[in-house]
Amino acid sequence: MSNDTNIFRPIRPLKASTNPTDWRRYKEQLRAWKNARLKKQLDAEQAKEIEQQTTVSSNLTSQSIKGRSYTLSIALPASILRNAQSKELRTYLAGQIGRAACIFNIDEIILFDDDETNEEIDNNPFTASEQFIRLLEYLECPQYLRKQFFSRQKLLEYAGLLNPLDAPHHLRANEYWFYREGVTLPLKPAEGKGSWVDVGLYETKIQIDKRLQQGLRVTIQRTDITQEEYFRTKESQNESQQINKRKRITGEIVSPSTPRLESGLYWGYQVRKANSIRTIIENCPFDDNNHEAKYDLVIGTSERGILHDKIIEFPRFRHALIVFGGLQGLEKAVEQDGCITAEQLFHFYINTCPQQGSRTIRTEEAVLISLSCLREKLLTAAIN
Numbered sequence: 001m002s003n004d005t006n007i008f009r010p011i012r013p014l015k016a017s018t019n020p021t022d023w024r025r026y027k028e029q030l031r032a033w034k035n036a037r038l039k040k041q042l043d044a045e046q047a048k049e050i051e052q053q054t055t056v057s058s059n060l061t062s063q064s065i066k067g068r069s070y071t072l073s074i075a076l077p078a079s080i081l082r083n084a085q086s087k088e089l090r091t092y093l094a095g096q097i098g099r100a101a102c103i104f105n106i107d108e109i110i111l112f113d114d115d116e117t118n119e120e121i122d123n124n125p126f127t128a129s130e131q132f133i134r135l136l137e138y139l140e141c142p143q144y145l146r147k148q149f150f151s152r153q154k155l156l157e158y159a160g161l162l163n164p165l166d167a168p169h170h171l172r173a174n175e176y177w178f179y180r181e182g183v184t185l186p187l188k189p190a191e192g193k194g195s196w197v198d199v200g201l202y203e204t205k206i207q208i209d210k211r212l213q214q215g216l217r218v219t220i221q222r223t224d225i226t227q228e229e230y231f232r233t234k235e236s237q238n239e240s241q242q243i244n245k246r247k248r249i250t251g252e253i254v255s256p257s258t259p260r261l262e263s264g265l266y267w268g269y270q271v272r273k274a275n276s277i278r279t280i281i282e283n284c285p286f287d288d289n290n291h292e293a294k295y296d297l298v299i300g301t302s303e304r305g306i307l308h309d310k311i312i313e314f315p316r317f318r319h320a321l322i323v324f325g326g327l328q329g330l331e332k333a334v335e336q337d338g339c340i341t342a343e344q345l346f347h348f349y350i351n352t353c354p355q356q357g358s359r360t361i362r363t364e365e366a367v368l369i370s371l372s373c374l375r376e377k378l379l380t381a382a383i384n
Helices: 020-062 078-083 087-103 128-140 143-149 227-238 258-263 277-282 330-337 363-381
Strands: 071-077 108-112 179-184 196-201 204-207 217-222 248-254 270-274 297-307 319-323 348-351
Touching: 071 078, 071 363, 078 087, 078 128, 087 108, 087 128, 087 363, 108 128, 108 277, 128 270, 143 179, 143 196, 143 217, 179 258, 196 217, 217 258, 227 258, 270 277, 277 319, 277 330, 297 330, 297 363, 319 363
Parallel strands: 071 108, 071 319, 108 270, 204 248, 297 319, 297 348
Antiparallel strands: 179 196, 179 217, 196 204, 217 248
16 A cells, blocks of 8 residues: 555544554555655656756757857067055055956967056066966966965965966866866876876876876877766765765866867966067967968047947957057057058958046956946857
8 A cells, every 4th residue: 555656645543433443544645645655756856857957968969069269369568567556455455456357268368568668667677567477377286286386476365366367277176077178297107008187186196198298288188988978977076075075087188279170268368568569469379270370350449439339230250359559548558569450450440438527437447347338249240
């Protein structure tokens, strides 16, 4: 009777009944009825979970995981760091730029010279551009690798003020992963085996497919699971207490752009220095297999540009670049170059904040405003 899920609630004996057998039989039937009802509820919940997992799995197989081939870059003058009133504010300003780049999935930050000044700041033996680059690189590096690549130095004196990026490649030790950043270790591998890599998992080490010199930052892709398996089981694995408890995991070295190209994951930004505004555009680092390495959409931002609302859509692009001006505007940087005009440099010259209430908009503010205004149009025009 306890196995029958369609039984009815047993009838309670009459109060006048004093027969213990009747009451004992009633209690057994009541217990069996409650157990059957509970079992039916549990079976229904399990069937629902299985159906949901099947739906997710079928979606992953029917809709293949799409990567992202297009890139977004921003360029801004290093001189804006000199406008900050103290060392602490300079550090925080660099952190604002790094955070904005991460929020809007910017793949490259370019710092260029927009004036003839190359003076040191606060009598320190480094320039504004050197400190700006170092702070951006420090912020982009996962926390568990920073001691390996950044020694204590004056450039990072107030790095503790930086707000963390919390980017997808800044993985925690208890997170399930398919790609992860690491550093090659001085451990000697066995004959015919690759180097060992520390990826911030305490006792767990990764053995890769190649022998490399120690101290290199590398991007690791696991070889013990597939990409489809990772995305299918990611949520459930993150809740597991046994995640990342293995002593050894095998993996292979991949390009830092592989997570973006194959899985559509944002994997941080790269930083480079340009001597002038013209060399920004000439030295595009993104090399497609079948296309020339160049920015096919270059946007300049200025209060003297056309209103962004008047641009209905951008032309299709693979690599977009948005250029911001400094204290004296983008026109000053173009004028300093001397060999080229704004019309030759930019496909669009845009004002992203018309009717501004302040006389000036700081560059760190302009970055957030412009990326917010242009985001939807850029995503629509991107070739993926």
